[in-house]
Amino acid sequence: KQEVTQIPAALSVPEGENLVLNCSFTDSAIYNLQWFRQDPGKGLTSLLLIQSSQREQTSGRLNASLDKSSGRSTLYIAASQPGDSATYLCAVSPFSGGYNKLIFGAGTRLAVHP
Amino acid sequence: DGGITQSPKYLFRKEGQNVTLSCEQNLNHDAMYWYRQDPGQGLRLIYYSQIVNDFQKGDIAEGYSVSREKKESFPLTVTSAQKNPTAFYLCASSIAPVGTDTQYFGPGTRLTVL
Numbered sequence: 731k732q733e734v735t736q737i738p739a740a741l742s743v744p745e746g747e748n749l750v751l752n753c754s755f756t757d758s759a760i761y762n763l764q765w766f767r768q769d770p771g772k773g774l775t776s777l778l779l780i781q782s783s784q785r786e787q788t789s790g791r792l793n794a795s796l797d798k799s800s801g802r803s804t805l806y807i808a809a810s811q812p813g814d815s816a817t818y819l820c821a822v823s824p825f826s827g828g829y830n831k832l833i834f835g836a837g838t839r840l841a842v843h844p
Numbered sequence: 845d846g847g848i849t850q851s852p853k854y855l856f857r858k859e860g861q862n863v864t865l866s867c868e869q870n871l872n873h874d875a876m877y878w879y880r881q882d883p884g885q886g887l888r889l890i891y892y893s894q895i896v897n898d899f900q901k902g903d904i905a906e907g908y909s910v911s912r913e914k915k916e917s918f919p920l921t922v923t924s925a926q927k928n929p930t931a932f933y934l935c936a937s938s939i940a941p942v943g944t945d946t947q948y949f950g951p952g953t954r955l956t957v958l
Contacts, residue, residue: 734886739884764946766949771932771952771954772951772952773848773850773934773949773950773951773952774887774934774936774949775949776946776947776948779946819886819887821886821887829875829892829894829900830875830938830940830945830947831889832887832889832947833886834886834887834888835886836884836885836886837886
């Protein structure tokens with residue numbers, strides 16, 4: 731059974747720091763891995779989607795890597811800003827399921843203080 | 845504006861009542877999904893629909909029911925059989941029912957049982 735784990739559960743950093751969020755999954759048979767952002771009491775916004783054949787994706791100050799063989803992904807945020815404060819969720823799309831299934835981690839709650 | 849709308853934003857239910865959460869999308873997506881989110885946990889799939897007039901149970905379907913009479917609408921009913929319904933409910937949609945496309949999320953409905 732596919733399980734997704736995110737470490738740390740919470741993180742507080744001063745503005746300007748570069749930081750890394752971690753995601754691990756137990757089964758490497760996946761189509762892709764996605765990183766989402768969730769603001770308090772709101773829905774999810776997709777940040778980056780990495781297909782299983784890719785190693786990384788970049789968008790602005792965000793860079794996500796995928797190491798399928800070891801079951802790990804990292805989300806790197808450069809020069810963090812208070813506006814980056816949110817919960818970051820990773821999700822994998824497993825081969826099994828027969829539909830566009832996503833399995834989510836519990837998220838990392840990030841606070842960037844001025 | 846294209847997107848997914850959910851209503852109401854907040855919903856209060858008395859013990860023994862059924863309540864229905866609305867989800868509408870104007871993205872012309874075939875597939876739609878309902879998730880439940882509890883504090884400190886990832887999203888868990890309740891029901892999904894790959895096409896109009898068809899839907900399937902997800903991982904935690906007990907105590908919930910859905911319908912898909914129109915492509916753009918996928919309402920969720922939380923019945924009195926759901927023992928612990930207090931949670932944040934998220935609706936999502938994707939272009940294709942099977943594959944690797946990202947899912948687009950609505951803003952969510954917070955349900956509280958009084």
